[in-house]
Amino acid sequence: MNDALTQPLVRAYLASLDKQAAVLPADRRRDLVADLREHLESVLPQDADDAAVQQALDELGAPGEIAAAAIADEPGVDPLQPESSARTTVTLGMMVLAAPLSVVGIGVVLAVLAIVRIWRSPAWSRRDKRLGVIWTLSPVVVIPAAAAAFALTGGLDPTAVIGVLLIAMLVQLAGAVRLGRGAARLRPHATSTLLAE
Known part of the structure; x- marks a missing residue:
């Protein structure tokens, strides 16, 4: 070399x-x-x-x-566009709050809005967008699985229900952290690319 x-x-x-x-x-x-x-x-x-x-x-x-x-x-690849960190935070907050707020019915609306915002955002690559959608929809799988595990071990009392929602929220939080890091890592480069044009 x-x-x-x-x-x-x-x-x-x-x-x-x-x-x-x-x-x-x-x-x-x-x-x-x-x-x-x-x-x-x-x-x-x-x-x-x-x-x-x-x-x-x-x-x-x-x-x-x-x-x-x-x-x-490269076909099918869009250039990076900067997105404010506040907008990214709101999107990821909606994603994380979808699971616990599903109890009052707002969670489904938040999940749909988060998915739309993730998919339309220029802050992430297509791969990250697909992962964001999967993480946003993860409560559909995690909540029933965690509820079944709690039901088999001791029943579904209010504490267990809170535990189920916390588990679902932690899965989404892990996804939000991953997406947030990706957006933060790409944001300065998108901005510098636009400034260079």
């Missing part, structure tokens, strides 16, 4: 490219980064100094531009 590829400038450049291309399928993103790594390996001498490395990177173009071009060429 070319020693120039271990330079901080190259590592930062490739890491930035990988993050800004996050909406691409994983194999396509890996191929894109590998192609640029191979190109840099072929054009940079082993003892390249920072100036030579920076010149080679400048000739390639900004990571955001390369990622945007790859995203535009």
Whole structure:
């Protein structure tokens, strides 16, 4: 391996490219980064100094531009669009509160609204959106399964019902944390990509 590829400038450049291309399928993103790594390996001498490395990177173009071009060429992949953290928080809050509020009937409405907001949001990739829908609908499976487990072990008293709802809420909370991290990780890159345009 070319020693120039271990330079901080190259590592930062490739890491930035990988993050800004996050909406691409994983194999396509890996191929894109590998192609640029191979190109840099072929054009940079082993003892390249920072100036030579920076010149080679400048000739390639900004990571955001390369990622945007790859995203535009990938069918069915939409570029990242920034979404406010408040909007993301409201969406994920609706998702998590759907299970406990299902007792009073509002939970179903919240779940449907959360699914619509997740699916229409530009903050997540298609894979994350599918996972978000699954996590939002998880109480449909988790509540009956947990209720059956409680019923077999000691009956469904009010404490057990609260336990069932808490279990369902924890499953959704785990999904919300995962989606929240994904949106937070992608948000700065979407914003920087838009600013570069």
